[in-house]
Amino acid sequence: MNEKELNLLDKYFRAANYVSACQLYLLDNPLLKEPLRKEHIKKKIVGHWGTVPAQNFIYTHLDRVIKKYNLDMIYVSGPGHGGNFLVANTYLEGSYTEFYPNITEDEEGLKKLFKQFSFPGGISSHAAPENPGSIHEGGELGYSLAHAYGAVFDNPNLIAACVIGDGEAETGPLATSWHSNKFLNPKTDGAVIPILNLNGYKISNPTVFSRMTNKELGSFFYGLGYKPYLVEGDDPKVMHRLMAKTMDNIIMQIKDIWNSARNDNNNKMPRWPMIILRTPKGWTGPKIVDGKRVEGTFRAHQVPISMESEEHLKQLESWLKSYHPEELFDENGRLKEEIRKYLPKGNKRMGATP
Numbered sequence: 448m449n450e451k452e453l454n455l456l457d458k459y460f461r462a463a464n465y466v467s468a469c470q471l472y473l474l475d476n477p478l479l480k481e482p483l484r485k486e487h488i489k490k491k492i493v494g495h496w497g498t499v500p501a502q503n504f505i506y507t508h509l510d511r512v513i514k515k516y517n518l519d520m521i522y523v524s525g526p527g528h529g530g531n532f533l534v535a536n537t538y539l540e541g542s543y544t545e546f547y548p549n550i551t552e553d554e555e556g557l558k559k560l561f562k563q564f565s566f567p568g569g570i571s572s573h574a575a576p577e578n579p580g581s582i583h584e585g586g587e588l589g590y591s592l593a594h595a596y597g598a599v600f601d602n603p604n605l606i607a608a609c610v611i612g613d614g615e616a617e618t619g620p621l622a623t624s625w626h627s628n629k630f631l632n633p634k635t636d637g638a639v640i641p642i643l644n645l646n647g648y649k650i651s652n653p654t655v656f657s658r659m660t661n662k663e664l665g666s667f668f669y670g671l672g673y674k675p676y677l678v679e680g681d682d683p684k685v686m687h688r689l690m691a692k693t694m695d696n697i698i699m700q701i702k703d704i705w706n707s708a709r710n711d712n713n714n715k716m717p718r719w720p721m722i723i724l725r726t727p728k729g730w731t732g733p734k735i736v737d738g739k740r741v742e743g744t745f746r747a748h749q750v751p752i753s754m755e756s757e758e759h760l761k762q763l764e765s766w767l768k769s770y771h772p773e774e775l776f777d778e779n780g781r782l783k784e785e786i787r788k789y790l791p792k793g794n795k796r797m798g799a800t801p
């Protein structure tokens with residue numbers, strides 16, 4: 448991947464993080480053209496941040512391979528409680544505005560998008576059915592992987608990317624769903640890419656998987672019949688390279704498995720690839736608030752800054768500005784053309800798949 452592509456990926460990732468974070472907090476001043484004031488902020492802030500940046504990262508990289516390999520792909524979000532991530536990505540790719548023409552792709556539209564999130568008369572904080580691209584709400588944890596496999600049975604060209612929280616992975620339904628790989632027929636079914644987002648916490652507790660070493664995790668998933676790939680780190684630039692390489696590798700393997708079963712009559716059960724994405728909870732968010740660590744801890748699960756003091760207002764402003772919205776949106780508040788060009792078009796967008 449050359450430097451230009453890396454920068455574009457990172458710009459899209461920053462835009463998705465910005466639009467996700469702003470939905471939690473902002474009533475007005477959507478592009479931070481003015482200094483942030485109290486009246487720009489919602490009175491009651493409700494929603495999730497911890498799971499959001501990793502899902503934005505995943506969406507960014509799925510878009511990259513959808514475009515590169517012309518794939519039909521859907522996104523299933525186990526931690527659908529971070530619904531602001533799905534709203535952000537479908538808004539940036541344009542599918543949101545096609546369903547909701549009042550949420551325009553400009554400054555006024557951004558303002559409405561931010562205000563409506565988890566707000567009276569607005570939209571749910573989860574990946575609710577009215578959100579384009581949502582075929583799985585989250586909410587009650589445990590069913591993402593079963594839904595993803597169900598979606599690709601008898602759907603031979605579809606790939607379901609399924610993000611599984613390490614907390615969700617502790618539920619009974621999810622723990623048994625890993626075995627669905629044994630029912631997948633590469634001749635007649637599509638493929639699932641399970642992506643375990645190992646951010647270490649389930650609300651206020653550490654997860655069981657977070658107590659396991661990478662080697663143990665690798666052996667565990669190998670034993671379940673998968674070929675696990677570890678993508679671990681917290682430096683976005685390094686992570687973009689690692690994830691892009693891993694995704695390329697995985698897509699090539701899926702194509703090989705399909706080809707071997709469909710054209711060479713190979714009847715052996717394949718070892719399907721999966722990803723273990725080990726990133727800090729609330730990645731790229733506030734590092735320390737009120738003297739306590741937030742990024743990479745359980746405190747990042749819901750709202751990382753509670754907005755009770757002047758100091759919090761300054762912290763929120765500097766966090767949002769760290770994504771540099773002025774580099775991502777044009778003067779009218781539309782995602783810059785150079786970034787839009789990078790995204791899949793029409794039915795290939797995950798918010799618009801038939």
Ligand SMILES: Cc1ncc(C[n+]2csc(CCOP(=O)(O)OP(=O)(O)O)c2C)c(N)n1
Nearest residue numbers: 498526586587588612613614615648649650
């Ligand atoms: C069956 C079920 N049990 C408990 C909860 C409450 N709950 C909501 S989010 C959450 C933690 C989820 O952790 P994880 O899946 O790792 O997601 P993330 O850390 O990425 O937010 C829990 C326990 C729930 N929604 N559903």
